Amino acid sequence: MCGIAGIMYKKPGGGHTGRDLINMLDGCQHRGPDSTGFALYGDDHDGELLLRFMIDPKDGGKANIAAVKRVLTEFGATIREEEIEGQNFRVRAYFAGDLQKFAYALEHAATVVSIGSSLEIIKDIGGAHDVDDVYHVARHNGTHGLGHVRLATESDVKAEAAHPFWATGFSDVAIVHNGQITNYWKMRRRLERKGFEFRTDNDSELIAVYLAEKMSHGVPLKDALRDSIDDMDGTFSFLVSTKDEIGYAKDRLAVKPMVLYETDEMIAVASEEVSLNRLFPGKALNTMEPAPGTYNTWQRSTYPSNQ
Amino acid sequence: MATIDLSKQSITEANELIRACGERGEDVEVLNPDARHHIGVGLTKPITVRVRGSAGYFCGGLTDGPNFIIDSNAGWGLADNMYKGSVVVGGNAGAIAGVAIRGAEVVVKGNLGSRAGQVMKAGTLCCAGNANFMAGYMMYGGRVIILGNSGEKVGEDMTGGDIFVGGEIQSLGSDAQVVEPTADDLKGVREFLDKYGLKFSGTFKKIVNAGTKLRYKNAEPPRRNIPFFTFSGTSGYWNEKVQEDVYIKSQIGRYRIRGYGAARPLPHLSDLAFRTDLSQAGKDPDLLKKIRMRTKLGDKHGARPLDLSMPVMIAPMSFGALSRSAKLALAHASRMSGIAENTGEGGMMDAQREAADQLIFQCLAGRLGWNVHDMQRANGLEIYISQGAKPGLGGQLMAKKVTKELAAIRGIPAGIDLRSPSRHPDVLGADDLVIKVEEFREATGHRIPVSIKLGAGRVRDDIKIAMKDQFDYVELDGMQGSTGAAGAEVLEHVGIPTLAAIQEALDALAEIGATGQLPIVLMGGIKDGVDAAKALALGADAVAVGTSAIIAGGCIACMQCHIGNCVVGIATQDPEHEKRYNTPQEAVHIHHFLEAMRWQLAAITQALGYDDVHKLNRKDLVATTLEAAAITGLPYEPQYRDAALQLKAS
Numbered sequence: 032m033c034g035i036a037g038i039m040y041k042k043p044g045g046g047h048t049g050r051d052l053i054n055m056l057d058g059c060q061h062r063g064p065d066s067t068g069f070a071l072y073g074d075d076h077d078g079e080l081l082l083r084f085m086i087d088p089k090d091g092g093k094a095n096i097a098a099v100k101r102v103l104t105e106f107g108a109t110i111r112e113e114e115i116e117g118q119n120f121r122v123r124a125y126f127a128g129d130l131q132k133f134a135y136a137l138e139h140a141a142t143v144v145s146i147g148s149s150l151e152i153i154k155d156i157g158g159a160h161d162v163d164d165v166y167h168v169a170r171h172n173g174t175h176g177l178g179h180v181r182l183a184t185e186s187d188v189k190a191e192a193a194h195p196f197w198a199t200g201f202s203d204v205a206i207v208h209n210g211q212i213t214n215y216w217k218m219r220r221r222l223e224r225k226g227f228e229f230r231t232d233n234d235s236e237l238i239a240v241y242l243a244e245k246m247s248h249g250v251p252l253k254d255a256l257r258d259s260i261d262d263m264d265g266t267f268s269f270l271v272s273t274k275d276e277i278g279y280a281k282d283r284l285a286v287k288p289m290v291l292y293e294t295d296e297m298i299a300v301a302s303e304e305v306s307l308n309r310l311f312p313g314k315a316l317n318t319m320e321p322a323p324g325t326y327n328t329w330q331r332s333t334y335p336s337n338q
Numbered sequence: 339m340a341t342i343d344l345s346k347q348s349i350t351e352a353n354e355l356i357r358a359c360g361e362r363g364e365d366v367e368v369l370n371p372d373a374r375h376h377i378g379v380g381l382t383k384p385i386t387v388r389v390r391g392s393a394g395y396f397c398g399g400l401t402d403g404p405n406f407i408i409d410s411n412a413g414w415g416l417a418d419n420m421y422k423g424s425v426v427v428g429g430n431a432g433a434i435a436g437v438a439i440r441g442a443e444v445v446v447k448g449n450l451g452s453r454a455g456q457v458m459k460a461g462t463l464c465c466a467g468n469a470n471f472m473a474g475y476m477m478y479g480g481r482v483i484i485l486g487n488s489g490e491k492v493g494e495d496m497t498g499g500d501i502f503v504g505g506e507i508q509s510l511g512s513d514a515q516v517v518e519p520t521a522d523d524l525k526g527v528r529e530f531l532d533k534y535g536l537k538f539s540g541t542f543k544k545i546v547n548a549g550t551k552l553r554y555k556n557a558e559p560p561r562r563n564i565p566f567f568t569f570s571g572t573s574g575y576w577n578e579k580v581q582e583d584v585y586i587k588s589q590i591g592r593y594r595i596r597g598y599g600a601a602r603p604l605p606h607l608s609d610l611a612f613r614t615d616l617s618q619a620g621k622d623p624d625l626l627k628k629i630r631m632r633t634k635l636g637d638k639h640g641a642r643p644l645d646l647s648m649p650v651m652i653a654p655m656s657f658g659a660l661s662r663s664a665k666l667a668l669a670h671a672s673r674m675s676g677i678a679e680n681t682g683e684g685g686m687m688d689a690q691r692e693a694a695d696q697l698i699f700q701c702l703a704g705r706l707g708w709n710v711h712d713m714q715r716a717n718g719l720e721i722y723i724s725q726g727a728k729p730g731l732g733g734q735l736m737a738k739k740v741t742k743e744l745a746a747i748r749g750i751p752a753g754i755d756l757r758s759p760s761r762h763p764d765v766l767g768a769d770d771l772v773i774k775v776e777e778f779r780e781a782t783g784h785r786i787p788v789s790i791k792l793g794a795g796r797v798r799d800d801i802k803i804a805m806k807d808q809f810d811y812v813e814l815d816g817m818q819g820s821t822g823a824a825g826a827e828v829l830e831h832v833g834i835p836t837l838a839a840i841q842e843a844l845d846a847l848a849e850i851g852a853t854g855q856l857p858i859v860l861m862g863g864i865k866d867g868v869d870a871a872k873a874l875a876l877g878a879d880a881v882a883v884g885t886s887a888i889i890a891g892g893c894i895a896c897m898q899c900h901i902g903n904c905v906v907g908i909a910t911q912d913p914e915h916e917k918r919y920n921t922p923q924e925a926v927h928i929h930h931f932l933e934a935m936r937w938q939l940a941a942i943t944q945a946l947g948y949d950d951v952h953k954l955n956r957k958d959l960v961a962t963t964l965e966a967a968a969i970t971g972l973p974y975e976p977q978y979r980d981a982a983l984q985l986k987a988s
């Protein structure tokens with residue numbers, strides 16, 4: 032019930048990730064008017080983590096912030112910078128311990144939006160421009176990013192249910208997904224038996240954790256995507272990103288749309304070509320639609336790693 | 339040649355201009371298309387539209403006559419339902435290119451996306467590159483020419499038509515087979531390629547239907563005469579009906595098909611009663627003059643609404659399931675009572691259009707009889723997702739009823755057991771649906787209401803989608819709804835009751851803060867004006883009646899609608915049987931019944947102290963069973979049970 036977008040600049044130095052994703056998502060906002068979100072990758076802050084939390088507007092987030100700070104102290108994380116932005120509490124902190132434990136503890140303190148050394152997820156209700164008005168998405172430049180517009184049906188219209196989803200417990204992994212995973216509970220129980228926690232009942236979070244778990248064992252993203260097509264039942268077109276890569280996978284039934292455009296300078300992916308054309312007004316693009324049951328990845332500043 | 343710049347004009351303005359050019363016979367050039375959706379939708383004049391770039395979804399959709407040239411790519415649903423005319427795409431086409439075409443010539447110089455030519459009926463879809471997953475899926479006729487490779491599952495569940503593949507056949511779909519092309523076939527293909535300047539030096543393989551799934555293998559033996567009213571009565575485990583069911587299955591080895599609706603006790607409107615004593619209801623001779631009943635539906639997004647003399651409509655039933663004569667009787671009766679008739683699946687008849695003042699045109703997944711001209715002359719457009727009698731399944735029309743005439747209207751081979759697709763080619767989620775709704779609005783200049791018909795299943799989610807996808811109103815059909823043919827198990831056991839459906843719908847709207855913002859037409863076992871009044875009091879905005887209208891018009895409820903030998907001439911296409919149906923007389927009977935509904939609605943409204951039927955509300959109702967109370971949240975007041983019965987008898 033949504034539209035997805037992703038972009039990666041191949042040239043060193045990156046590009047206007049925020050601005051480009053806003054344009055792409057505005058182009059397919061008809062696919063999902065309820066909420067909009069961005070996963071933005073900037074410079075890697077070595078040894079530092081960027082953390083974003085949802086805060087309760089009732090008390091200006093006071094209780095959430097206090098709880099987050101308690102956990103940060105408990106885990107020996109030192110805050111380098113903090114601010115409130117919209118409904119988010121944003122922290123830059125130094126942390127060197129076990130990220131998964133740290134993340135789960137933080138999840139119990141407040142709703143974590145994202146944790147990463149270069150990833151920041153920004154998501155809220157409203158359209159791409161509405162979210163930009165509050166969170167200044169357009170100011171974000173970087174190497175790559177994902178975006179998502181959502182039409183809420185099974186869950187409420189709220190920021191927590193918006194995409195992208197962070198792979199809970201895994202730094203810098205984000206996902207945007209269009210479709211429905213029908214063996215969700217089976218897959219989730221499998222991962223829960225391995226000790227992973229889930230913050231939502233959203234199938235997109237499941238895909239993120241599924242992929243991140245594989246990558247944590249050294250499986251390349253591309254192989255994890257290949258496996259996901261075998262393991263996931265349902266209809267899906269999703270995009271996943273890590274610090275260095277973006278990739279897609281598409282179900283075998285070809286139910287959900289996805290169009291790709293690649294040049295020497297960038298790779299851009301979206302649910303509809305109209306989003307890609309927003310980046311190149313007035314120009315006919317040589318796009319391609321990935322075949323059902325296919326997957327691929329791209330790395331920063333390199334040519335495609337496929338085939 | 340006129341020029342339209344889409345960087346300066348909205349697609350709606352552009353389509354109005356394109357149609358105006360069509361009227362003048364002037365060709366059009368579209369600049370800066372930038373993959374925008376719905377370019378040229380609804381055009382019915384033979385002009386050329388040149389798109390200088392890429393087009394988005396449904397380019398050239400719902401058209402008859404024009405020629406489109408798209409310089410670069412095209413999105414999903416290229417040339418959707420196009421009759422005459424052509425589309426030439428310089429680049430690639432997305433999924434379901436040539437969906438439901440009925441005569442058009444569609445040429446894609448690059449590759450095709452998935453499910454190309456789905457449910458196409460006639461015409462040619464040609465691709466110079468490779469096709470993708472399930473090309474020719476559920477096609478009924480026409481020709482697909484693929485110069486490259488076929489993609490997986492080519493010809494999946496095709497019923498008719500030919501697929502020619504110049505490259506490799508990657509895998510065959512279910513019920514498809516490879517045969518030798520004839521000399522005439524190849525001549526025809528060559529002529530087509532020459533016409534569009536496509537060069538090909540290889541040889542063609544031909545794929546056609548293998549004929550293993552077009553008819554049920556074993557016919558059901560005649561059933562005993564157990565009338566619906568006995569059949570649906572409460573009874574023990576091993577009764578006459580169960581015995582018959584076991585016997586028939588022992589003969590055919592599959593599920594059974596029958597007509598009518600769920601025949602087992604379910605919580606229903608009869609489990610509700612009015613709180614006020616209605617014994618004086620209807621004594622006022624001027625009753626009908628005093629109670630406002632007029633109901634407008636469909637102007638939520640600026641369309642011209644249906645204007646009903648009372649909040650009642652005829653439920654969708656097809657010409658096909660029903661005879662022409664029966665459909666005409668319903669159409670006449672709807673006019674006499676000032677309400678709306680509905681085409682159901684399978685197209686609109688001229689005589690029906692003339693007979694009905696207000697006619698809703700229903701669009702189903704198979705796009706059988708669907709076309710732009712009838713859309714434009716309809717008073718409402720309805721996207722059928724499913725129906726209460728068989729949620730999640732398509733229609734069934736047994737071979738006896740698939741006559742040559744009917745097959746021609748629907749664009750399918752005659753004499754097959756037609757199992758209509760259950761899933762729209764272009765509605766695979768709420769995100770696609772919103773683009774489909776917009777296509778309908780573009781094709782009709784945003785003048786005609788667009789509604790959605792939902793069989794009650796996951797009503798909560800469905801209603802939210804309907805609200806967000808900008809429908810004008812919803813037709814919500816509960817489990818008690820009837821049908822001309824469905825699997826007996828589905829009829830009895832799939833879906834949720836009408837009472838639960840309306841409650842979930844109201845709850846869903848409340849959850850998203852949209853109470854009162856999406857009109858709901860409730861159907862599924864609405865028997866009379868009393869049921870209608872209860873439905874309105876619960877929160878429906880109108881009701882629709884199918885079964886009771888048919889019974890009023892002569893149906894004897896034998897449940898054999900699917901067989902096609904209807905003894906009263908209603909559910910048949912056999913001229914000998916249809917002769918028995920006296921259309922003018924039955925139209926009057928149906929009209930009388932509708933007027934009785936009007937009187938019941940007015941009498942109850944007045945007795946409850948209102949002057950407008952839309953003032954009926956939940957405070958007027960109680961539940962007389964625990965189940966109904968649990969479903970609706972109405973107070974459980976069993977002492978009202980008798981009062982409810984008295985009311986029915988009044």
